[in-house]
Amino acid sequence: MSKPAAIYLTELDLTRLENAAVRAGNSSALAELVDDLIARANVVPGNKIPADVVTMNSVVRVVDDAGAEQEWTLVYPEEANVSSAKLSVLSPMGAALLGARAGKSVKYSSPNGAQHSLRIERVAFQPEASGQHTL
Structure with missing residues (x-):
């Protein structure tokens, strides 16, 4: 099995992800997801x-x-709303997108086990590129 690609995380995103995992409590799947993101970051x-x-x-x-x-807008779990195209970072698709670059493809498994891939066409808005890196 191939090693998942390295990703980029900002210091602030890392801290907030760790806090989200703590707030989620004893969800081992969530903790594993956050640990995987951090390990590749x-x-x-x-x-x-x-x-x-x-x-x-x-x-x-x-x-x-x-x-x-x-x-999609990639958001923290408490802000997620699929009908508003707000995707939780802790969903399989959201976790696959976080830290990836435009032009790349990412793979993820849906809750039913089906494998999917997405090609990132472009990052239409990034807070850090707009000078919002210290929120």
């Missing part, structure tokens, strides 16, 4: 993150397996 200050990296609160345009384009 190149952690950098918010003002040093490349502008084409998906960070928290980024708006990202993706193309799914079927060729359908979607636009």
